[in-house]
Amino acid sequence: MGMQMKGRRGRKAVERQGMSMEELLELPISVDMLTAFRAVGIGRTSGYELVRTGQFPTRVLRLGNTYRVPREELLRLLGIDRRSREHTQDRPDVTKENTGTSEAMIRGSEEQGGAAR
Numbered sequence: 797m798g799m800q801m802k803g804r805r806g807r808k809a810v811e812r813q814g815m816s817m818e819e820l821l822e823l824p825i826s827v828d829m830l831t832a833f834r835a836v837g838i839g840r841t842s843g844y845e846l847v848r849t850g851q852f853p854t855r856v857l858r859l860g861n862t863y864r865v866p867r868e869e870l871l872r873l874l875g876i877d878r879r880s881r882e883h884t885q886d887r888p889d890v891t892k893e894n895t896g897t898s899e900a901m902i903r904g905s906e907e908q909g910g911a912a913r
Contacts, residue, residue: 820876826857826864835870 814837823831832854833843846852847863854869871877 817876820871820874823867823870826866827870829856829863829865832865832870836873 815835820835823835827835829843829847830840832852833840836843836853838846843852847856852865853873854865857864857866
């Protein structure tokens with residue numbers, strides 16, 4: 797997955813990486829928050845801050861003590877629509893590309909009025 801290093805508190809921290817197109821297309825119908833954060837290329841602290849303030853760029857579903865993000869909304873945020881999914885299935889070279897986004901993309905989505913939910 798990524799390089800591991802010791803954090804300040806002795807916990808292992810995993811280097812943040814985006815997800816490949818192949819990984820994104822294999823996601824279940826809803827994903828946990830850490831997977832959603834990884835898909836959009838943001839860290840845990842920043843991600844949970846966006847959730848806490850209602851600024852995460854997709855709906856966040858609360859199911860008891862668990863938070864989930866619908867896969868389709870996550871793919872839409874990343875610009876992966878039905879046509880691009882069909883297109884990448886025909887091109888294996890495309891599935892290896894990193895499709896992670898950044899906090900700047902999320903902020904841009906917020907400015908366009910589609911983020912806070």
